[in-house]
Amino acid sequence: MRPVNAALGSAGVMLGLVASVLGALTLAAGLRQRRRTGAPPFLCRSGPPAGTHRRKNGSGGDEVGGGSGPGLGLLWLGRSFAWLVLGGAVLATVAMEIALVTHDFSLQYVADNGSRSTPLLYTVASLWSALEGSIILWALVLSGFLAALVRRFADQAGDPLVAWATLAMFVVAAFFFALMVGPADPFTTVAGAVPADGPGPNPLLQNHPLMAVHPPLLYLGYVGFTVPFAFAVAALVTGRVGEGWLAATRRWTLVAWGFLTTGIVLGAWWSYEVLGWGGFWAWDPVENASFLPWLTGTAYLHSVMIQQRRGMLRVWNLSLLVATFSLTILGTFLTRSGVLDSVHSFTESPIGPWLLSFFGATVVVSLGLIGWRGDRLRAPGRIDSPVSREGAFLANNVVFAAFAFVVLLGTVFPLLVEAVNDDRISVGTPYFNRMTMPLGLVLLFLMAVAPALPWRKASGELLRTRLHWPAWAATGVVVAAVLLGARGLAPLLAFGLGAFAAAAALRQLALAARASRRRGGSVLAGVVGRANGGMVVHLGVVLVAVAFAAASSYDSSVEARLAPGESVSLAGHTVTYLGMDEPVVTGQRETVAARVQVDGGQVFQPALNRFPNATQTIGTPSVRTGLTEDVYLTLVAGPDQPGDPAVIGVVVQPLVVWLWIGGGVMALGTVLAVWPGEHRRRQAGVAVRAGHDGGDTDEDAARDPVDVDARPEPAGVS
């Protein structure tokens, strides 16, 4: 049994690597053949009917749009390697999971991260508790997206755009499989005698079930951005830099964004529930690494609308996608290479140089492609007025870019300073809060104003009408907050602008619902589709922003040494220490819990856990969650002797629960935005996929102007 897992896993990794390389090479050969023989370019929109036909009839005839030709066979062959890549990744994952669950300590990874006493859930989750395993997860998610892409665009396999995108995915996949062959081999076996047991994962990672869901969701988001990035590269290579590829990847981007958002919010929730300091966001490099692609991805989701509507900002949108993808690689480098401990330590971990080189290569190749295609990327349009929807999106992008710059600079700045003059400085929460707060407030303001702005140019009169009641809602909220005792300019501005943005989003949703009803549709249609789902996401953002401002501005905390029966008062709450429970031993973990009563009512049990292989005790906070405020209890230090005083930590923070609710609303909004709207549903069944939102590229249109109007009508095809 023992060598089997290692052999299976390594075989899976090798299969994945070989299949990705072969896939990339086959596609490259196919593309080259088509190019050399001058096969007619194969347009997205003419692909599907021809493709379906071809699949049934083998080689197919000489259809309009170049349904056959040299190299097509290679393109068909190349894409099918995706399934082998997926197979390899699944095999590696399954082998590692079997090894973990069966406690196969002959594998170094299991010996380092497994233990017989770890509960099954955390044993399964150990796959992503250390570097090598998390690369397996990355490869699995990436090959999942690769296979999904191949399946989704099966009808357009002969389209060079799709082929190039698939090729780019193969290259990225090859890199991650190569990591597992080279510096981060998860299937190395232990040298010498096989240990009888292991230490188990880091205690912090086996303290809360969220650890089982937060990392996979984050990876789905992180890795999901590879798909739009691959299409961006493909658009540059093929020169079809118009809007077709944007429409084709719209939902992929949204889905990745939704997963990333959910992953980040769940990560904050995990740190609130586990770390025991009452906080949920510490601007720590790992958090920043996940937040950076979110910022650039969010900027992209907005600016892409200018391109789809007006054909402008092509270079900018491509750059944002390149930035988003390369920031995921840079973030992995920062958090996985040990570089953050010291600049000088990163070469000690073998994976650091690999990731940094890949990051560098990504940036250089992408910028090179953008430079090479510079002539095609220039758009003729112009933006008429800053006071317009376009103007608001541009401002949004400048602020998001500045936000990302602040977070990136703050994260890497200590490294830069250390590299330059060997000085060590810290850039922490005070810096990030001070620098990002004004940017956050401006974003809230834009969120309120942008939906009210029409495209092209707005008049003052129009704005006054549309913003009338949102502005009064904002004023009302500020007045109410002041009357309720809220103080401080920044949180009051956050509440006011939050109300402003929420009212604007609600107004938009109400209008959409009314319009839909007037057309005879359902009210529900008011919340479905990109624009309306986006407004629901905005509502979630407002909830998160307001909760963040309230919780971090109006928190109060105390640490008190209390004898049994003694109380401490904080922010209107009385917390009484009643005594200790008997220590409980589960597996290797010894837990001591205190009994703490809040306001003479319910008794909570904050605890301390001692793990045999950890030097520090790990706390398990206990929280009284409420809609208006949370009372967060920790056991800082247990009594030395039974009956002695214990140190109890209390944190009272308002509105914390709305962070998680807001995160849920954002996820819901994303689902609604991905959901086919009325327009899309009407066209369901029509094989025209890419480029159907009027997304034909200018180049395509110029090459074949008739075809734009000659797109198959829904009725004609179905």
Next chain:
Amino acid sequence: MSARRLLPWLALVLVLAGALVVGSAGDGGPRTDAERTAALSSQLRCPTCRGQSVRDSNAPAAAAIRTEIARRVEEGQSDEEILAYVDGQFSESLLLTPPRSGVGSLVWILPVAALVVALAGLAAAFRRWRPPAPPEVSEEDRRRVAEALGSEGTDR
């Protein structure tokens, strides 16, 4: 625009400004000793952990620093004195706020500079995007147009 239409907005601005003034006037920072201790310890990095402040960390070293800060707050020392004292106890700086002088100040300056450049770029782009001015029309042209339009044009 008529004064009657402007009035509600004027009222809104007044109410909002009033509320914000009242709301930010009472905000004099932390007052009690416990609040000062908490505020100060969130300015310092825990020396033995990664990425956590002294306030947030459960490590013994952080707890010791918190006790020391609380003692000095009680003695009535100023915030600057306390931060300087604790920071001086360690070979590496514990201050989570980067310095405002030397190389460290770049972390404050660069984002502001970048934002200014970006906004200037945006302004330049809008200037470039501005529709071209209507062409100059000479008297000669006007006369020709008038002629072409016939009698109704000649009045003007």
